Amino acid sequence: MIGAVWDRLRLFNIGELLAHRSRTIMSMLVMAVSASLLVSVFSISGSITGSVDKLTHSLGGKAALEISGVTDAGFDQSLLQDIRAVAGVGTAVPMLRQAIGADDNRALLIGADQTVTQLGSDIGGTLKDQAAKLLTVSNGVLVGSAMGHREGDKFQLGTVTATVAGVIDDATAAKLNGGHIAIALLPIAQKITDRAGRLDSVQIIAAPNADVDQLRSDLTKAVAGRAVVADPQLRTAQASGAVMLVRYSTLASSAAALIVSAFLIYNAMSMAVAQRRPTLSLLRAMGGKRAPMVRDLIVEAALLGLLGGIIGSILGIGMGRSAIRQLPAAIVNSVESRTEYEVPGYAIPVAILACVLASVLAASIAARQVYKVAPIEALAPIGVGAADVVKPWLRWAAGALGLITVVGAAIIAKADLGRVSIVSISTAIAGSVLLCFAATDPIVRAVAAVARLFGAPGALGATTIERAPRRVWATVMTVMIGVTAIVAIGNASRNMVSAATDSFEGLARTDVFVSPTAMEQFPTGPALPADLKEKLSAIPGVGAVGSAQMAFSTLGQGRVMLQAFENGLAGTASLDSVSQADRARMATGEGVVISRDVARTLGVHEGSDLTLPTPTGEHHVAVLQVVPYFSAIAGVVMLDLDIMRQWYERPGETILGIQFAPGADHAAVMAAIRAAVPADIHVSTGRDAVTAISTSVRQGTSISSAILWIVVLVSAVALLNTLMLSVLDRRRELGVLRAMGTSRRFLLRTVLTEAAGIGVTGAALGLGIGSAVHYLGTFALGHAIAMDIAYHPSPLLVANAVLALGLSLLGAIPPALRAARLPIVEAIAID
Template sequence: MIAAAWDRLRLFNIGELFRHPGRTVLSTAVMAVSAALLVAVLSISGSVTGSVDRLTLGLAGDAALEVTGITDAGFEQSMLPAIAATPGVATAVPMLRATLGTGADRAMLIGADQTIAALGSDLAGPMAEYTSKLISTPKGVLVGAAMGYQEGDSIPIGWGTATVAAVLPAGTVDRLNSGHVVAAPLPLAQLLTDKVDKLDSVQIIAKPGTDIGKLRTALTEAVDGRAVVAEPSLRTAQAGGAIQIMRYSTLMSSAAALIVSAFLIYNAMSMAVAQRRPTLSLLRAIGGKRAPMVRDLLVEAALLGLIGGIIGSAIGVFMGRFSIDRLPAAIVQSVEARTEFLVPDYAIPAAIAACVLATVAAAGIAARQVYKVAPVEALAPVEAGDSAADSRLLRWAALVGGLGLGALAIVLAALDLGRISLASISLSLTATVMLCFAATGPIVRAAAGIARWFGAPGALGATTLERAPRRVWATAMTVMIGVAAVVALGGASSNMVDSATQSFENLDDTDLYVSPSPAEQFPTGPVLPADLAAKVAAVPGVERVQPAQMAFATIGSGRVMLQGYQPRADESRLGAVTPDVIAKMARGEGVVITRDVARSMKLTAGDEITMPTPSGERTVPVLQVIPYFTAVSGVVMMSLDQMREWYQRPGETILSVQFAPGADPQAVQAAVRAAVPEAIHVDRGADMLAAISSSVEQGSAMSTMILWIVVLVATVALLNTLMLSVLERRRELGVLRAMGTNRKFLLRSVLAEAAGIGIVGAVIGLVIGAAVQYLATVAIGHAMTIDIVYQASPILVVYGVVALVLALLGSIPPAVRAARMPIIAALAVD
C-alpha cells in the first residue's frame, strides 16, 4: 500500500512539479524568502542572548547562584565574609567584571582570586596554569589570543595600563566573549578600574543537598538589599529585554511575508488543480477516491514548503550574519558580552516548520475544490462549479470573526499593555482578511468593474475574473497585505523615528557634551576623571558645566537606566519633567520614572518606589511618570547627589558644556578638546542628536527592508494568478485568435485583469494601511513608552502606488504569453 501511494505521488504530483519548473521555482522561492527572513530575525535576537548565555555559563561553571552588583559600580568587598558564611554556601568566588573598549576592540576584564579553581569554569584552568607568570610579571594579566596581543605587550585598562604576562591559546576561552578576554588577579583588576575594595559578582557554589530556594532567601537577607541574588541566567534574561522591541517589529514584518507567501501557495495549488483536471477526472472515473488525491496535493505542498524552508534557512544564516554587525550601538552597549553570531537551535526548525504549515494550510483550502467536485462535474472547470461558491454560513462566520478580531485589536492598542499591545497590528490585518473574505462578492465585482474601464479587452478580462471569484479574492489579498503592510508598518516606523528624534531635540540646546562614550551610545561609564569638570569649566569661552551620571541598574528581575542630574529650573535635558517636579527632584524629595517602569512595578505618581542600592534599600516617592523613548530599558531619574550617595558611584559620566554669549564655538570646542584626555569624546549637541536619530532609524531599517520584500512576493503572486488564468483559457484564447482576434487585444485583456485585481487590492490596502498605521502608532507608543504623533503623510500614497506598480509588473509575463500563444497549440489542448 505504501509502494502504491509512493508511485501515485511520484507520477501525479512530483512529476507535475518537474513538468512545470517555472511555477515550482517561484513557489519554492517565495517560501525560501519567508524562511530566510524568519531565520535572520531569530538569529539576530538569539545571537545577543546566546552570547551572554555562553559568557555566563563559561564563567559560572558549577555555580548555582550569583550575587551581582546593582550597577556597574558593584558592591563593597566587606560583604564577602557574610556571603561566604551563609548556611549552604560551599564556596563563594569573588569576581570583578568590566567592559573594555568598543566595537571591534570590545573585550571583558575579569578579576578573580584563587577560589576560582573551585568553579570548574573555562577560566579556572588557565589562571591556575599561568599563576607563576601572573605573580612574576608586574601588573601582569592574561589575554585571549583573539585580541592580537603578544607576551610582554602593554595593554590599556581603565585609566592605566597592564602587561601581558601570557596569551591564552585559541580554543581555551572561546566561550568567554569569543576569546576577547583579559584575566587578572582580583587586587590588580580593582586597582586598574578604580574599584578598590569593590566586587561586581560573587559566584555561589552550594553544598550538596542544599535547597537552592532557601539558600537564595538566606543570601538575600545577608546582602540586605545592597546586591542582587539570582541564578546566573538572569543576565541572559536581561539581555533578551534589550533586543525585544527589534525582534517584535521584524517578526511582524516576517509574518506578513509568510502570510503573503501562503496566499501565493494557494494560487499555485489552484493552478495545479486547474491544469490536472483531465487527470483527476480520469482517476475519479475509474474509481479513484477523493481523499488520496487531496492528501497527495497536501504532500506536494509540504514538499514545496520543506525545500523552500531548507534553502531559505541557509540564506537566512547569511542575512543574519550580515545584520548582526549592524545592530544599533545602544543595543550592543546595553549587553555585557561581546555579541557574536549564533544561530539558535530552534531557528532553522521553526522556520522550516512555519513554511511547511503555511503551504499545507494554503494547499488544503485549494484542495477543497477537488474534494467537493462530484464525478460528473470533474470535467468542468472547478471555479465554474457550485463548489466555487462558499457557503453563506462560512461568510457570516468570517464577518463575525473579523469584527471580533478588529474590536480586540482596537482594545489591545488602546490599553497600555506595553509590548503586548503590538499584537494589535497582526490581529487587525487578520481581521481585515476575514472581513474581505466575507465581502468576496463585492471585491470581485469591483475588480471586474475596473477591468471594464479598458473597453472590449477589459470586458473579456472582467468575465474571466467573475468566473474565478476565490482566486481573485486570494490575489487581491496578497496585493492588499503588501500595500497595507508597507503603509501601516512603514508609516508607523516613520512616525516613531520622528517622535523619538523630537523627544531628544533638547540635546541640541547644549553646545558640547564630554563623555567617555561615543555619541551613539548611552554615557553609562566609566566615570570621568575627578578633575575633568574643573578643567573644562576653566576653558575660556565656557560659561557653565553641568555634570550628570548614567548607569544600568537591576530592579527586581529587570534592568533600568539610572540618570542623575543637578536639576535647574531651565534644565533642558529632562524633557517632559515639569518645572515643579524638577525643583522637588533637586531637593532630593523623590524620583521620576518612565512609563514602562511604572507599568512593570504597578506604580503611579505619588506612590513610593523601593530600589535596592549598594547602600541598602531606598524608598522614595514617585514625583512624575513621563513618556521617554526606552527601546533598551526603562529610566529612573534622580538628583546627581542622591545617585552618587545611594549607588556609591562618585563623579559623573557626562558633562554638558554651555558656551558664553559671543564665544567662538569652533575655538571653544577646540580648546575643550585640548583640555581633556584623548580617549574622552567631545561632541556637539547637534552631533549627539544626529547619532541618536541614526540609531533609531537603524533599528527600524531591517523591518522596512522586509516590508518591501513582502511587496515583491505580492508581485510574484499576481504573476502566478494571471498565468493560471491564461493556462485555464488556452483553448478559449486559441478560439479567439482563430476568429481573428489580434494579439494586442489579448495582451490588453490580461493587463485589464491585472489592473482590476491590483487597483482593488491597493485601494483596500491603502485604506486599511492608514487605519492600521494609527493602531500601530498607538501600540508602538505603548511599547516604546513614548507619545508618538500619528501623521498620515502623503508619502504613504506614494508607497502604495509604488507597491501597486511592482505588483502590476507581475502581469507582464502572462500577458505576453497570452498574446504569443500559437493558435494550433491552444486549440489542441483538449
C-alpha cells in the same frame, strides 16, 4: 500499500512538480524568503542573548546563584564576608568584571581569586593552568587570542601598564567573550580599574543538600539591598529586553511575508488543480477516491514548504549575519558581552515548520476544488463548478470572527501592555483578511468593474475574473497585505522615529556634550577624568559646564537606566515637565521620576512608594512623576546627580554638558574643547547628538522596513502566478480568438486589465485598511516604547501605496507576454 502511495506521489505529484519547474521553483523561493526572514529575525535576538548566556556559563560554571552589583559600580568587598557566613553557601567566588575599550576594541576584564577553580568553568580551568605565570609577572594578565597580543607584550590597560603573562588557547578563548577578554588576579584587576576594594559579582556554589530557594532568601537578607541575588540566567533575561522591540517589530513584518506566501501557495496549488483536471477527473471516473487525491496534493504542498524552508533557512543564516551588523550600537553595547553571531537551535526548525504548516493550510483550501466536485464536473473549467461556491454560513462566520479579531486588536493596541501591544498590528491585518473573505463577492465585482473601465479588452478580462472568484480574491489579498504592511507598519515606524526625535530635542539646548562614548549609545561609563570638568570650565568662551550620569541598574527582575542631571543642563524634554518643587525633593533624595514602562512593570504610579536597591542599601523614595520616555532599550529612573553619586557610589560623571558664554566664538571654543579632551573621549554638539540619536532609532527600524518591501515583491510574484494561471486556463480560448483575427496587442491588454483590476482593488483596500492599522499602530508602538506617538498621516502614505502597487503590477508582464505570443495551433490543440 506504502509502495502504491509512493508510486502515486511519484507519478502524479512529484512528476508534475518536475514538469512545471518554473512554478515549482517560484513557490519554493517564496517560501524560502519567508523562512529566511524568520531565521534571521530569530538570529538577531538569539545572538545577543546567546552571547550573554555563553559568557555566563563560561564564567559561572556550576554556580547555583550569582550575587551581582546593582550597577556597574559593583559593591564593597566587605560584603563578601557576610555572604560566606550564610548557611548553605559552599563556596563564594568573588569576581570583578568591567568592560574595557570601545567599539571594535571592546573587551572584558575579569578579576578573580584562587576559589574560581572550584566553579568548574572555562575561566576556572584557565586560571588553574596558568596561575603560576600570573604570580610571577608584575601586573600580569592572561589575554584571549582576539586581543592581538603575544606572551611578554606590554600594553596600557586601565591605569597600569600590563604584561601579557599568557595567551589563552583559541578553543577556550572562543567561549570567553569571543576571545576579547583579559583575566587577572583579583587585586591586580582592582588596581587596573582603580577600584580597590570593589567587587562586581560573587558566584555561589551551594553546599551539599542545601535548599537553593532558602539559600536565595537568606542571601537576599544578608546583602540587604546592597547587591542583587538571582539565578545566573538573570543577565540573559535582561539582555533579551534590550532587543525585544526590534524582535517584535521584525516578527510582525515576517509574519506578513509568511501570510502572503501562504496565499501564493494557494494560487500555485489552484494552478496545479486546474492543469490536472483531466487527469483527476479520469481517475475519479475509474473509481479513484477523492480523499487520497486531496492528501496527495497536501503532501505535495508540504514538500514545497519543506524544501523552501530548508533553502530559506540556509539563506537566513547569511541574512541574519548581515542584519545584526545593522543593529544600533546602543543595543549591542548595552550588554556586557560582545555579540557573536549564532543561530538559536529553535530558529531553523520553527521556520521550516511554519513554512510547512502555511503550505499545508493553503493547499487544504485549494484542494477543496477536487474534494467537492463530481467526476463529470471536474472536466469543466475552474471557476464554474461547486468548488468555487462558498457556503453563506462560512462567509458569515468569517465576517463575525474577523470583526471580533479587529475589535480585539483595537483593545490590545489601546491597552498598555508594553511591547506585547505590537501584536495588535498583525492581529488587525489578520482580522481584515477575514472580513475581506466575507466580502469576496463585492471584492470580485469591484475587480471586474475596474477591468471594464479599459474598454473591450477589459470586458473580456472581467469575464475571466468572474469565472475564478476565489483565485482572484486570494491574489487581491496578497496585494492588499503588501500595501497594508507598507502603509501601516512603515508609517507607524516613521511616526515613532519622529516622536523619539522630538523627545530628545531638549538636548539641542546644550551647545556641546563630552562623553566616554557617543551620545546615541547612552554613555554609561567609564567615568570621565576627574579633572576634565575643571579644565573645560577654564576655557575662554565657556559659560557653564554641567555634569550628568547614566548607568544601568537592576530594579525588581528587570533592568533600568539611571539618569542623573546637574541643574538640568544635560536633561531632556521629559525633565522639563518636572516642577521646581519636585526637583527640590529629588535633590534631597525624597523622590524620583520614572518612565511609564517602569511604572507599569513595578505596578506603581505617581505618589507611590518605591524601594531602590543600591550599593549603600535600600532607599525608599516617592514616585514624583511618571513621564513618557523613549524606552526601547530599558526603562528610565531619573534622580539628582549628588544623590546618585552617594547612593550608588559612582563619583564623577559620564556626561559633561557645556554652554557657551554669550558672544563667544563658537568655532574657536569648540576647537579649544577638542584640544582639551583626550582623543578617546567623544565631543559632539547638542544638535549633532539629536541627529545621531534620531539616526540610531531609524536604524533600529530599517530591518523591519526592508522586510516590508520584500513582502511587496512577494505580492508581485503572487500576481504573476494568478495571471499565469488565467492564461493557462484560457489557452484554447485565446487560441480561438487569435484564429478569428484578434491581435496580439488586444490579448496583451486583456491580461493587463486583469492585473489592473486586481492591483487597483488590492491597493485601495490596502490603503484603507493600512490607514486604520497605522492609527492603531501608533498606540501599540507608543506603549512599546513608553511614550506618546502622534498619528500623522503623510503624503508618503499614498506614495508608498502607489509604489507598492507598481511593483505588484510588474508581475503581470510575463503572463501578458505569454498570452500575446501563444501559438494558435498549439493553443487550439489543447484538450
